[in-house]
Amino acid sequence: MTSPDPARPLRHLVLVLGDQLDPQASAFDGFDPVQDAVWMAEVAQESTHVWSSKPRIALFLAAMRHFAADLRAAGLTVHYTELDDAANAGSLAAELQRAVQRLRPTQLVMTQPGDWRVMQSIKAAAAALGVPLEVREDRHFYASPTDFAAHARGRKQLRMEFFYRAMRQRHDVLMEGDQPAGGQWNFDADNREAFPKSGPGHVPSPAQFAPDAITREVIALVNQRFASHPGMLADFAWPVTRSQALQALERFMRERLPQFGQWQDALWPNEPWLWHAHLSAALNLKLLNPREVVEAAQTAWRQGQAPLHSAEGFIRQILGWREYVRGIYWTQMPGYAERNALGVQAPLPAWFWSGQTDMACLRDALAQTLRYGYAHHIQRLMVIGLYALLHGVQPQQVHQWFLAVYVDAVEWVELPNTLGMSQAADDGLMASKPYIASGKYIQRMSGGSLCAACRFDPAQRVGAKACPYTTLYWDFLLRHEARLAANPRTVMQVRNLARLSADERARIQAQAQSIRDAA
Structure with a gap:
């Protein structure tokens, strides 16, 4: 394994956050194992700035630890702080300060975070340390914040439907020439039915993954360190690696996508999974790329394995809503978080x-x-x-x-x-x-x-x-x-x-x- 020479200055310290678990991310562009290293940190602040549930904490930590292990196996040097390390300073900014003071990198490099608060914290920490920080565009998404701002410019109202149509055309998704497949842009009339009184019938079991040694260690840590937090971990079985996420994707396309459209809005007691994909966590951690997910759904339709109304309804969630809400977030923050148009003030029960x-x-x-x-x-x-x-x-x-x-x-x-x-x-x-x-x-x-x-x-x-x-x-x-x-x-x-x-x-x-x- 090639690693940076301790006798020479570290060129780039590549910062990887818990929702950036993609070795193809822009932060890794030009990475040189001889001159560069990766920094990752588990910190209590990211689980306590809101009272995070045990499943959420465990998923992030387990996925981060598996990703760090994969990077090391690929020959990259990873400086990783675990939550229970004795010297852990408790916040991303404080941990970054410790790492910079010890490693003395010439520059910090990262892909744009998914959280305004985190981005401002890291920028402030880098400025205080006097170390240049390069924030690179997140290529995970179809549309950059700049793309969305261009779409929004001059419009009196923003509506997802028009953005979605533009994205379909721009990326040639579910298109037949310049027209939408099937002659219409969405198939809500064929979707969103309620279950009959007899119920949903047989529903395929979701893709679940028994915790391995790394995940079991995380579960024990979370149960001990965050005992007062809500939620439980006895059923924890989320994909925490790229391989597991790909298995979950394949299972959904084969077993659930054909029925997704018809039943996507239906409810039934004690049926948490139904015909949904359960892929959003893997997508948001960057274990899956939205392009491969959209392409899988489009291929399933073209090969006759799923009806068009199901494929379109599912693709709209990713190419439409997911991209649209990100555009709203980055063009409206930070003031967006304080909006309260209805002026309501009741406490959460x-x-x-x-x-x-x-x-x-x-x-x-x-x-x-x-x-x-x-x-x-x-x-x-x-x-x-x-x-x-x-x-x-x-x-x-x-x-x-x-x-x-x-x-x-x-x-x-x-x-x-x-x-x-x-x-x-x-x-x-x-x-x-x-x-x-x-x-x-x-x-x-x-x-x-x-x-x-x-x-x-x-x-x-x-x-x-x-x-x-x-x-x-x-x-x-x-x-x-x-x-x-x-x-x-x-x-x-x-x-x-x-x-x-x-x-x-x-x-x-x-x-x-x-x-x-x-x-």
């Missing part, structure tokens, strides 16, 4: 951290979130996020919770999805309307199964059996009537208020306030 609520749909979604660090997008948006929105929780608290609990949460993707799409806190920048619904939506999308196990009735808005979602939905319309009436996409919902008497309005508002007071 404490039971979000335990799952102990009488609402069966929310109890199911929270329980699996805490157990696995995972919930699919409808559970996040239209069960957990919907409740927080209707309740009036301060959006920054909702953001911090989502960032803390999910294994795939990196701020560039989580923040716009939470503040913008879920909590309508950005005044329509991310989405053209607030995603609001009563308990009847959850009843419909779960084939009645979730509501059947609940003591509340989604058809009732007041009274002892009234579903809190339904009560809070009508209260939301009342609280934000003027704003919603001015939006063409919500004006029909607001018109339903006209059939409520003054007494009914007062009863709804009183019951909604009692729900908040009891949280």
